[in-house]
Amino acid sequence: MAETTTKTPVYALTREERRFVGLHLVFAFAALTIGSLFGPLQALEHAGLDLYPTLEKFGIQSYYQGLTLHGVLNALVWTTFFITGFLTVAIIRGFQRRLAHPGLNQLGFWMMVVGLLMAAVPLLLNKATVLFTFYPPMQASTWFYLGLTLVVVGSWIEGWGFYATYWQWRKDNPKTRTPFIAFASLVTMVMWQIATLGVAAEILGLLLPWSMGLVDGVDPQLSRTFFWFTGHPLVYFWLLPAYVSWYGMLPKQVDGKLFSDSLARLAFWLFLLLSVPLGFHHQFVDPGVPAGWKYVHAILTFSVFFPSLMTFFTVIASLEYGARQRGGKGRFGWIRALPWSNPSVTAQLLAGILFVFGGIGGLANAAYNVNLVLHNTAWVPGHFHLTVASAVTLSFIGISFWLVPHLTHKPLWQPKVALAGVWTYFVGMLIFSNAMHTVGLLGAPRRTTLGLAPYVPAEWSGYLWRVGFGGSLMWIGIMATITVVAVTAFRKKQLPEGEFVDVPVAESIEDPQRTPVWLDSWKPWLVGTAVLVLLAYGPQLIDQLFGMSATSPRIAP
Amino acid sequence: MSTSTEHLHIDPTEKRWMIASVGLLLIFFAAVTVAGFMLGIQVPTRERRVDPNTVAEQPPWSEPGVREIVPGEEYEVYVLAHRFSFTPNEIEVPAGAKVTFYVTSTDVQHGFKLQDTNVNFMALPGQVSKLSTTFEKPGVYPYICTEYCGLGHAVMAGAVTVTEAP
Numbered sequence: 106m107a108e109t110t111t112k113t114p115v116y117a118l119t120r121e122e123r124r125f126v127g128l129h130l131v132f133a134f135a136a137l138t139i140g141s142l143f144g145p146l147q148a149l150e151h152a153g154l155d156l157y158p159t160l161e162k163f164g165i166q167s168y169y170q171g172l173t174l175h176g177v178l179n180a181l182v183w184t185t186f187f188i189t190g191f192l193t194v195a196i197i198r199g200f201q202r203r204l205a206h207p208g209l210n211q212l213g214f215w216m217m218v219v220g221l222l223m224a225a226v227p228l229l230l231n232k233a234t235v236l237f238t239f240y241p242p243m244q245a246s247t248w249f250y251l252g253l254t255l256v257v258v259g260s261w262i263e264g265w266g267f268y269a270t271y272w273q274w275r276k277d278n279p280k281t282r283t284p285f286i287a288f289a290s291l292v293t294m295v296m297w298q299i300a301t302l303g304v305a306a307e308i309l310g311l312l313l314p315w316s317m318g319l320v321d322g323v324d325p326q327l328s329r330t331f332f333w334f335t336g337h338p339l340v341y342f343w344l345l346p347a348y349v350s351w352y353g354m355l356p357k358q359v360d361g362k363l364f365s366d367s368l369a370r371l372a373f374w375l376f377l378l379l380s381v382p383l384g385f386h387h388q389f390v391d392p393g394v395p396a397g398w399k400y401v402h403a404i405l406t407f408s409v410f411f412p413s414l415m416t417f418f419t420v421i422a423s424l425e426y427g428a429r430q431r432g433g434k435g436r437f438g439w440i441r442a443l444p445w446s447n448p449s450v451t452a453q454l455l456a457g458i459l460f461v462f463g464g465i466g467g468l469a470n471a472a473y474n475v476n477l478v479l480h481n482t483a484w485v486p487g488h489f490h491l492t493v494a495s496a497v498t499l500s501f502i503g504i505s506f507w508l509v510p511h512l513t514h515k516p517l518w519q520p521k522v523a524l525a526g527v528w529t530y531f532v533g534m535l536i537f538s539n540a541m542h543t544v545g546l547l548g549a550p551r552r553t554t555l556g557l558a559p560y561v562p563a564e565w566s567g568y569l570w571r572v573g574f575g576g577s578l579m580w581i582g583i584m585a586t587i588t589v590v591a592v593t594a595f596r597k598k599q600l601p602e603g604e605f606v607d608v609p610v611a612e613s614i615e616d617p618q619r620t621p622v623w624l625d626s627w628k629p630w631l632v633g634t635a636v637l638v639l640l641a642y643g644p645q646l647i648d649q650l651f652g653m654s655a656t657s658p659r660i661a662p
Numbered sequence: 663m664s665t666s667t668e669h670l671h672i673d674p675t676e677k678r679w680m681i682a683s684v685g686l687l688l689i690f691f692a693a694v695t696v697a698g699f700m701l702g703i704q705v706p707t708r709e710r711r712v713d714p715n716t717v718a719e720q721p722p723w724s725e726p727g728v729r730e731i732v733p734g735e736e737y738e739v740y741v742l743a744h745r746f747s748f749t750p751n752e753i754e755v756p757a758g759a760k761v762t763f764y765v766t767s768t769d770v771q772h773g774f775k776l777q778d779t780n781v782n783f784m785a786l787p788g789q790v791s792k793l794s795t796t797f798e799k800p801g802v803y804p805y806i807c808t809e810y811c812g813l814g815h816a817v818m819a820g821a822v823t824v825t826e827a828p
């Protein structure tokens with residue numbers, strides 16, 4: 106069984122809307138396919154098998170050019186294109202109405218596409234081999250910075266289209282609680298728009314003028330502060346759409362209900378409040394940030410763990426509710442009653458399991474002084490492959506297993522291959538991330554061709570071999586799932602006449618109408634967010650801005 | 663639609679879970695605070711700014727290397743990071759002494775990680791990174807660049823040789 110079909114969808118997207126969302130997915134999956142290609146190459150390089158000389162024939166001139174493509178295409182392009190497309194569905198289906206200004210959303214989307222192409226050219230020509238963090242004074246082609254700007258602004262515009270749709274709906278429904286999936290999508294977008302002010306300031310204020318030669322120098326420290334203002338909440342921009350599914354859709358897929366509407370909303374508000382003001386935890390070992398401020402952000406970072414723990418509880422309770430409806434028994438025995446034969450469900454369950462490990466590792470990263478041992482070691486990519494490359498990517502792939510049939514009216518191709526792919530990726534990830542964490546603790550740096558490094562002790566080699574092995578399995582797994590999605594999208598076979606795959610939308614056990622109104626009002630939460638961001642960042646931003654010394658000239662990578 | 667039926671419903675199990683979560687976080691707060699302020703495991707803090715274009719010509723980095731402050735007890739080490747090596751790339755200090763590293767970059771962003779110690783920080787152009795450590799055991803401790811700085815990044819490394827305490 107893959108996806109359940111229905112004869113009467115609750116609310117059907119129009120043909121244009123389905124095409125529009127589908128285009129998002131085309132770009133998203135193209136990026137993931139190309140980006141993932143470098144994953145096993147990097148992992149095998151660590152294991153001692155350097156395939157990069159062969160790659161030169163195809164125009165990839167170094168490990169680092171590949172790594173830049175891997176980071177940009179996977180972490181920035183795949184995520185942003187998938188998220189804007191998926192949230193569009195959540196908004197339309199949540200409000201059960203057309204977008205208020207489809208043209209606005211189209212504009213945003215095509216701006217993202219233009220930005221992507223603009224950035225892709227220098228990336229492919231080895232003119233922007235600066236990794237996805239583009240730390241100055243290493244300088245990329247101006248087109249790279251311009252392209253990134255357009256992608257971000259395009260995503261903002263799509264968000265404005267969501268807000269307009271919300272206002273229209275609100276006018277017609279002044280007293281109704283915002284439907285959960287639409288609500289959660291809006292919070293995600295608002296958080297993103299606050300978060301990206303940092304990178305907007307960095308690129309527009311510092312990097313673009315400098316790369317165009319209008320100013321001679323740049324301040325690397327200030328640049329990092331702006332970057333990480335965005336860089337941390339970026340991970341919540343990836344994660345929250347997965348939570349939209351875990352809270353608002355997955356329960357339905359397992360015959361369950363959302364366990365607590367109120368607490369689900371509270372968790373999203375807390376993510377809005379707490380996602381931004383803690384970016385210094387990426388700068389614990391930066392020389393230009395006072396230790397006191399790092400400590401403040403460390404404490405705030407632990408706080409954001411609270412809504413994560415709430416999520417853990419509510420999602421598991423919702424799944425258990427469903428499993429018991431399906432006849433599941435026993436303290437843990439109910440887990441077996443979940444529909445593991447449905448690849449969409451399995452992908453998201455495995456995503457959740459990997460995320461538990463990711464969360465525990467995240468606590469170590471956040472712990473101020475423990476970070477001294479981990480910073481910029483292989484532990485860090487070991488960690489975020491459990492988050493962005495597992496919790497997020499596996500969830501998005503799972504979502505695609507119903508979303509693509511929903512959009513195309515075609516049945517999922519080979520659910521068994523989908524299942525096998527998901528499990529292979531899961532097993533590969535366990536091996537890969539475990540080895541990366543351990544070798545990182547032993548001191549192996551990240552972002553490094555370890556095959557060439559003179560300081561690699563023999564004791565690392567067993568772990569590095571497992572990095573290569575696990576990474577190869579991951580690639581096989583992810584390619585299987587991408588193949589399933591692609592064949593489904595482009596196959597001829599249609600669903601039987603009059604049948605549809607509906608967007609799974611979970612009801613909540615409690616009537617949402619009974620959720621307190623303070624959990625459905627923007628003002629207190631927006632004010633709170635602004636105040637917290639100003640308190641946590643204001644003094645340091647002012648200090649670093651006024652103390653700016655733009656002394657670093659451009660240096661080619 | 664009426665507000666009279668409105669309430670924040672929290673399941674008793676979930677309430678216990680949330681209380682436990684807050685408790686857990688308080689323990690983490692305490693652990694970090696104790697480690698940072700009572701055990702003194704500190705992260706780098708703002709030290710001073712330099713001009714990356716001229717720092718290599720001016721003291722103390724015009725003569726990078728080890729300064730003996732109190733023989734056998736206290737040392738300072740000035741290190742320049744530049745593509746793709748550290749100056750100096752060999753350092754010798756005795757075991758048991760407090761050694762403070764001052765590192766800055768003359769070009770792009772680098773990292774400085776001294777293996778098997780708590781010394782691990784960014785080396786940025788324009789800023790000075792500072793941390794201290796005490797080597798308990800004699801031996802060779804590599805220090806490596808942990809931030810991508812260009813094609814030769816992987817070979818950017820040096821080593822501290824720790825001799826027997828005098």
Ligand code: HEM
Pocket residue numbers: 141142143144145146147148172173175176179180183236237238486490493494498550551552553554575576577579580583
């Ligand atoms: C297909 C399987 C994959 C494998 C085998 C793989 C492997 C790796 C390895 C070994 C590194 C570390 C390279 C280094 O530090 O030198 C890395 C970095 C990274 N990976 Fe993956 N990866 C895979 C998929 C993904 C996915 C799906 C995502 C995100 C959606 C992702 C995001 C990243 C990011 C953001 C980095 C950091 C790049 C940087 O340091 O600049 N990876 N990957």
Ligand SMILES: [Cu+2]
Pocket residue numbers: 336337338340386387
């Ligand atoms: Cu973070």
Ligand SMILES: [Cu+2]
Pocket residue numbers: 772773807808809810811812815816818
């Ligand atoms: Cu380097």
